[in-house]
Amino acid sequence: MKNVNSDMAYDYIRKRILHGEYGPGKALMTESLSTEIGVSRTPVRDALRQLESDGLVSIRPRLGASVKQMNVKEFREMCDLRLALESHAAGLAAINRREADLHEIEFALEAMRRLNVAILAAPQEDPLIAELVREDVRFHVAIMSAAKNDLMKKEILRLHLINRVVSGPAGCERPIVTKSDRDIRRQAVLDSHDEIYAAIARSDPVAAKQAMERHIQDIIDGSMRPMARAESGLIARELTAEEMSYGL
Amino acid sequence: MKNVNSDMAYDYIRKRILHGEYGPGKALMTESLSTEIGVSRTPVRDALRQLESDGLVSIRPRLGASVKQMNVKEFREMCDLRLALESHAAGLAAINRREADLHEIEFALEAMRRLNVAILAAPQEDPLIAELVREDVRFHVAIMSAAKNDLMKKEILRLHLINRVVSGPAGCERPIVTKSDRDIRRQAVLDSHDEIYAAIARSDPVAAKQAMERHIQDIIDGSMRPMARAESGLIARELTAEEMSYGL
DNA sequence: ATCCTATGAAGAATGTCAACTCGGATATGG
DNA sequence: CCATATCCGAGTTGACATTCTTCATAGGAT
Known part of the structure; x- marks a missing residue:
């Protein structure tokens, strides 16, 4: 585009949603947004x-747009x-990877290892955590790129992106778990990453696939528990029963 | 919606594309469409x-919309x-299926078996072929529904839907193969379906997955050959190099 | 007499339209 | 073959029509 x-409108709204300024369920009115951004309503409409279609907002005809909100079923x-x-x-990725891809993956992995030991020793972990998730993203992106x-x-x-939005603003409101729990979990993530990297490095597709499967499943299990706890706040506010018609 | x-505009244009009246690459101008449909340009714009976002048309800013056209890379x-x-x-589906889902799958499968023997004997196969693909779609949809x-x-x-559009209008222009080739291929499809159904029926997820993997791979292999032959007609006319920015 | 419900009007926000502006594509001339 | 001018179509705008929401009031029931 x-x-x-x-x-301009797209970037503006998207950034606000990803930053968590517009929380899930927040109403997005074209008129107020257009005056806020300084453009007419049409480009705002387009952006919405x-x-x-990105899955970040939901639009109901005659009712307006709002930041996407999921129930547990949709999240699952x-x-x-x-x-x-x-x-x-x-x-x-295990099949199509090139050497450069492998280096990129290893680079992110190494950065995560360094950050992990730094976090273990640091008194204030938050800023380092932010860097860690950054490298985590880099790791996953590198694998997707290697898949060609x-x-x-x-x-x-x-x-x-959807996951990041619906599971809370930038993951900054984690459930109440002790520091040692977080340490253990980070280590588990690192081990999973090692396993995935090793499988890709030795060009073993089935092992890479299974390792990634377990890794994602672990992440899901970790995310679903707090999700289920706050279930009442995530009930189906929207019933988009639009079955995608396969008819011509 | x-x-x-x-x-109205959405259904109108979508139907034309799916019927093949608007072939791949066909320019879709908002003004002519709006007069043709009898509405203003705004709803046509929305529809496009x-x-x-459905993947059926591609829009390039300031250049207008056209029916989606893929190169072999994108198709793969x-x-x-x-x-x-x-x-x-x-x-x-093998895990989450209910009895009703199983019946639905078997129903489509049975219909395909009947149609296959009818086609083997019929002199004019085209109308029966259309019914066959209809039941094939029903089979696949039933499995997706069973997956819950x-x-x-x-x-x-x-x-x-995208596959149907880019691989030609309603599959009516098959490459030049003999009738016996088509008969053999239909039988192979039926066998694959049997295998998939059996795996789902006995609640064997890994077998169901592998069977479906082989089935789709067969279909892809069958589709890629004529695709590669007509490669010159499917070159990249659009270079949508828009890397989805992961940044905030 | 008080509370709940239903009906109505006022307000606001969305869908739609016709017109204006801007950018790219084609044609013409050098 | 290249530069310039013209034309066509998309992006954008403000205004109008439509519809959903909300609030208030009147009626009835407990």
């Missing part, structure tokens, strides 16, 4: 429709989708 | 953007995506 005003389904796609991508399937990469990135 | 005019990637999703769905993941179902159906 290089539509000046539509892009684009964001809807999305996680399953991500599991299917990302594990398949890991298998592809741009469409799949794009789709997985889409799901990652 | 229940936006009167936008829906919606169809873009989409097939891989479908392979990952649909095989995963088959595995889920609406999001995944929706996504796979989207890919099916």
